[in-house]
Amino acid sequence: MPELPEVETVCRGLNKTTSALIIKSARVLLPRTLAYPDSIASFEQGIAGKKIIQWHRRGKYLLAQLSRGWLGVHLRMTGQLLWVNQDSALQKHTRVRLFFDEGKELRFVDTRTFGKFWWLENDSPPETVVTGLQKLGVEPFSPQFTIQYFQEKLKKSRRNIKTLLLDQSVVAGVGNIYADEALFKSGIMPNTISGNLKLPQIEKLRTAIIEVLDDSIKAGGTSFSDFLHITGVNGNYAGKAWVYGRKGEPCRICSTPIDKMKLGGRSTHFCPQCQS
Known part of the structure; x- marks a missing residue:
C-alpha cells in the first residue's frame, strides 16, 4: 500500500499538473470506487466545471480543494493516478476518468479495486464524508509531533x-x-x-x-x-x-x-x- 512518501509524491505531481485546471467532465467506470455520493450521476454531473485549487495530503489520503467542494482519493493497495493523454490506450483496470482541456486526463487505475473516491459538493470540511480522516493522528512533519x-x-x-x-x-x-x-x-x-x-x-x-x-x-x-x-x-x-x-x-x-x-x-x- 502506498504510504506517506508515495502519496506526498503524487500530491506534489498533481499540484504541478492540475492546479488551476477545470474538470470538464468525469466518468466512473467501476461504481464501487465511488464512496460518496452513492449516485454516479450526481458525481459526474456535479464535479463537472469545478476548478482544482490545490491538492493536499492528510495521512495517506489525497484531498483536492475545488472551486466549490472537495474531491477525496485513497489509493489503498494498488491505486494509481496517472496524468495521460485522453487518446492513450485505456488500461485494463481503469476505474475513474477526469477529463480536462487540451486532451488531457487524470485516470485512476486500480487492479485490486480497493481504492475510493469521495466528492463533497459544498465547502464543509472533508472529514464530514471522508470519515477515515477523523481517526488520524498527527502528521510526522507537523509541529504537533513532539x-x-x-x-x-x-x-x-x-x-x-x-x-x-x-x-x-x-x-x-x-x-x-x-x-x-x-x-x-x-x-x-x-x-x-x-x-x-x-x-x-x-x-x-x-x-x-x-x-x-x-x-x-x-x-x-x-x-x-x-x-x-x-x-x-x-x-x-x-x-x-x-x-x-x-x-x-x-x-x-x-x-x-x-x-x-x-x-x-x-x-x-x-x-x-x-x-x-
Whole structure:
C-alpha cells in the first residue's frame, strides 16, 4: 500500500499538473470506487466545471480543494493516478476518468479495486464524508509531533512498537516500509514493547521517522509493486532501503544478514546486530 512518501509524491505531481485546471467532465467506470455520493450521476454531473485549487495530503489520503467542494482519493493497495493523454490506450483496470482541456486526463487505475473516491459538493470540511480522516493522528512533519506527544502515546501501550507505528491514530501516514526503516535507524527491535522504550530511544525513533520519510519523498517514494508517479515513473527509494525487502542481504552498516519476522500479520525486516 502506498504510504506517506508515495502519496506526498503524487500530491506534489498533481499540484504541478492540475492546479488551476477545470474538470470538464468525469466518468466512473467501476461504481464501487465511488464512496460518496452513492449516485454516479450526481458525481459526474456535479464535479463537472469545478476548478482544482490545490491538492493536499492528510495521512495517506489525497484531498483536492475545488472551486466549490472537495474531491477525496485513497489509493489503498494498488491505486494509481496517472496524468495521460485522453487518446492513450485505456488500461485494463481503469476505474475513474477526469477529463480536462487540451486532451488531457487524470485516470485512476486500480487492479485490486480497493481504492475510493469521495466528492463533497459544498465547502464543509472533508472529514464530514471522508470519515477515515477523523481517526488520524498527527502528521510526522507537523509541529504537533513532539517528543511529549509521542512519549504519551507509547508509555502505556503493551503493543510492540512496530504494530503501534502502523496505527494511523498515532502518527498519520507511516506504514510497513517506513516503520521498518525508522526502527532500524533508531536501533530498536520491532518486537519491543512500546511502553518499555526509554526517552532517548523515543527521541531517536521520532527523528528516524522524520528522516526516512523525508529521504523517501526526495527519492520519489518506493516502487516495490504497483506504485507509480502520476507520469508513470517508478519511485527510487527501494534501492537505498536499509532493511525493508532485503532479507538475507548484508546490513549496510555491519554486514549481518537482514532477517524477517511476522508481527501483527505484517512482514517485518530488521538487523539482528544493529537493533536490540
